[in-house]
Amino acid sequence: MKQKLQTRLAQHFALTPQLQQSIRLLQLSSLELNEEIERALQENPLLERLDDPLANTTRFQADGSIIRQPVASGEPAYEESSHEPNGGPTDVSTNFTNESGNDEAEHLIWDVPKPADRNPDDERFLPQLEAPPETLKEHLLSQMRLAVRDQRKRALVELIIDALDSNGYLLETLEEMLAWLPPELAIDRKELEEALCCIQTFDPPGVGARNSAECLAIQIRMMPNIPYIVRKRALNIVENHLKLFAQRDFIRLRKTLGCDDEDLLEAREVIQRCNPHPGAAYANDAADIVVPEIVVIKKDGIWHAELNADAMPKIRINRMYGEILKNTSNKTSLNTRFQEAKWLIRNINQRFDTILRVSEAIIERQQNFFTFGPTSMRPLVLREIADTLGLHESTISRVTTQKYMLTPLGIFELKYFFGSHIATEGGGEASSTAIREKIKQLIAGEDRKKPYSDNKIAQMLEKEGLVIARRTIAKYRDMLKIPPASLRKSL
Numbered sequence: 001m002k003q004k005l006q007t008r009l010a011q012h013f014a015l016t017p018q019l020q021q022s023i024r025l026l027q028l029s030s031l032e033l034n035e036e037i038e039r040a041l042q043e044n045p046l047l048e049r050l051d052d053p054l055a056n057t058t059r060f061q062a063d064g065s066i067i068r069q070p071v072a073s074g075e076p077a078y079e080e081s082s083h084e085p086n087g088g089p090t091d092v093s094t095n096f097t098n099e100s101g102n103d104e105a106e107h108l109i110w111d112v113p114k115p116a117d118r119n120p121d122d123e124r125f126l127p128q129l130e131a132p133p134e135t136l137k138e139h140l141l142s143q144m145r146l147a148v149r150d151q152r153k154r155a156l157v158e159l160i161i162d163a164l165d166s167n168g169y170l171l172e173t174l175e176e177m178l179a180w181l182p183p184e185l186a187i188d189r190k191e192l193e194e195a196l197c198c199i200q201t202f203d204p205p206g207v208g209a210r211n212s213a214e215c216l217a218i219q220i221r222m223m224p225n226i227p228y229i230v231r232k233r234a235l236n237i238v239e240n241h242l243k244l245f246a247q248r249d250f251i252r253l254r255k256t257l258g259c260d261d262e263d264l265l266e267a268r269e270v271i272q273r274c275n276p277h278p279g280a281a282y283a284n285d286a287a288d289i290v291v292p293e294i295v296v297i298k299k300d301g302i303w304h305a306e307l308n309a310d311a312m313p314k315i316r317i318n319r320m321y322g323e324i325l326k327n328t329s330n331k332t333s334l335n336t337r338f339q340e341a342k343w344l345i346r347n348i349n350q351r352f353d354t355i356l357r358v359s360e361a362i363i364e365r366q367q368n369f370f371t372f373g374p375t376s377m378r379p380l381v382l383r384e385i386a387d388t389l390g391l392h393e394s395t396i397s398r399v400t401t402q403k404y405m406l407t408p409l410g411i412f413e414l415k416y417f418f419g420s421h422i423a424t425e426g427g428g429e430a431s432s433t434a435i436r437e438k439i440k441q442l443i444a445g446e447d448r449k450k451p452y453s454d455n456k457i458a459q460m461l462e463k464e465g466l467v468i469a470r471r472t473i474a475k476y477r478d479m480l481k482i483p484p485a486s487l488r489k490s491l
Contacts (some may be wrong), residue, residue, distance in 0.1 A: 011424045022347040026354065026395070029402035030291040030311050033351075037256070037313050037344075046321045046334070050314035136168060136207075136282035137161055143202045156187070156195035160208070168207035168279025169215070170196065206278035213242050219274040226270060233257060234270040248489045292406035293352070294414075295358040296370060303370045304357040307352055309407065315348075317341050354391075358399045361385050362417045368408060369417070374437035379430070380418050429464055437477045438466075443482055448490035 028036060041047050140161045148154045163167040163172050174192045181187050199208035205222045209215035216238040220231060236257065237245050244253045245268075254264055291311045296303055317338070325334045362385065368376035382396045387397075400414035439457060442468070446452045452460070454473040461468055 001267070008457060018343045018347070021343060022350060023398070025347050025351045026400060027398040030404075031289065032295060032402075033348075034313060037315060037348075040340075040344055041315070044337050044341055044344075046318050046337045047315055047344070048318045048327075050316055058213040073101065076288065134282065136164065136166070136279045139282060140164075140199065140202055142206065144198075147202075153191075153198070156191060157198055160192070160195055160199055162207065162280065166279055166283050167277040168204065168209070170208055170210050173210070204275070204278040204281065206275060209278075212276055213238050215276060215278065216242075216271060216274045218272060219278075222268065223273070230263075230266045230270060233259065233263065234267040237267055238271060246488055250489070268469060290404050290411055292404040292411055293355050294403075294405040296363060296405060296407040298370075303363050303367055305405075307356055312352060313348060315345065316346070355399055355403055357389055358385060358396060359405060359414065362389050362405075362414065366417050370409070373409065374435050375441070376421065377417070377431040377433040377437070379432075381420070381421065382418060432476070435461070435466065436480055438464075439473065439476055440480055440482070443477075443488070446488075449490065451485040453485045455472050 025033065025036065028294050030377055041049065041328055045263065141158065144154060144157050144161070148157055159177070160170060163170055163177065164425075165171055174196070175191055177192060178187065178189060196208055200218050202208070205219040206215040209218055217235055220226070220234050223231070226234075237253070241253060241256060244256070250264060254260065257264070259267075293311045295308050297306055298304070321334070325338060362380070363370070365384070366378060368378065382393045382400075385391075385394045386393045398417070403414045404411050405414060416433070419434075438461065442452060442457055442460060452479065454470045457473050457477075458468055458470050461473075474484075482488075
């Protein structure tokens with residue numbers, strides 16, 4: 001085969017940096033968008049915040065004149081500055097000495113309290129910092145310092161505290177701990193057991209347990225005002241029959257314990273007062289914060305979408321750097337930063353505009369949901385919204401991922417309003433979201449002594465014209481995190 005060189009013209013699609021940034025911003029959540037903006041603010045000096053805490057303080061123009069112009073509350077959430085490389089600034093400058101010769105304004109700007117006038121004991125002049133939450137280890141160590149005097153025992157107690165997990169459990173056995181302890185310390189198992197028993201008397205009750213049964217038993221023993229026979233029966237259940245209790249096999253449990261329903265109910269109430277994760281209250285895992293981009297309001301009997309002003313970043317192009325860009329002769333570096341700032345602001349505008357358009361299209365099709373609730377949700381797919389707005393399905397998928405809508409019924413992710421359809425006996429369609437809500441309502445109203453099986457729920461839905469297989473009911477029930485009928489059964 002002979003090789004040869006050929007010249008050929010061809011067209012291909014290439015993503016520009018601006019388009020890549022637009023796509024990236026579109027798929028970010030509100031918190032991720034703020035992180036991206038903070039990064040841009042640090043890298044690009046031409047960008048600034050409208051809600052800057054220093055916005056109401058003294059600022060200087062490039063020529064040395066003083067600016068004292070607070071940001072108006074009515075300014076838009078984000079704006080693109082009117083500065084162009086060949087345009088002038090829009091700020092109104094205040095000269096150092098005003099034309100009337102009255103320097104009262106200057107006095108107000110520079111009248112700062114003298115340090116000598118401040119009382120060093122006054123807490124108003126001290127930085128107010130929030131103390132970090134106390135960890136489980138710190139809480140246990142503070143109790144150890146009061147309860148344990150012997151230095152050797154203190155060291156062993158602290159050793160076991162370091163081995164506890166976030167829930168307060170000791171996952172490592174005492175034999176394993178003895179195996180890696182230095183032999184020259186001559187520590188025996190009895191000393192470790194005494195140190196562990198000391199920890200198990202600390203708050204929170206149940207800390208230092210090696211399994212769930214021991215954790216519950218410790219708490220039951222420490223509970224006040226429990227009748228002896230009830231406490232003994234509850235301890236018997238958690239120490240010897242916890243599996244039957246977890247499976248709600250109350251028939252076998254009654255036969256094993258030789259008691260009736262009333263006795264078993266009293267013991268169950270004691271066990272349910274226990275906390276299987278005693279150390280979880282001291283975990284410092286911060287919960288994710290959901291900031292809805294869209295707020296749903298009702299006007300003239302019709303639901304509409306509005307952008308949430310609190311979720312919209314308040315940034316603009318810095319006016320002082322705009323004036324420098326106007327007056328300087330070497331504009332190459334600043335022009336690059338200026339274009340990057342303009343692209344960011346335009347792409348943020350486009351992001352919120354796309355979110356608003358998609359939200360309006362969703363609300364238009366789900367009016368019954370906002371009026372009557374989840375059971376009135378209609379089937380909706382991404383293709384329907386994409387065809388209506390003239391966008392690609394991938395764009396709709398990016399817009400609806402990790403974007404939230406504040407409604408009178410709660411906060412929902414935009415993807416919540418999409419669902420496949422299920423045919424009904426009457427020839428109509430029902431949304432899978434509406435089916436899940438019906439299943440949830442049926443289970444919420446069931447008799448706990450005789451909970452509905454999946455077959456029973458399917459028969460009840462069939463009477464309403466919804467023919468659904470049992471395995472589909474089980475799948476939807478798992479999605480709702482509802483246990484099967486055998487685990488929902490109660491006394």
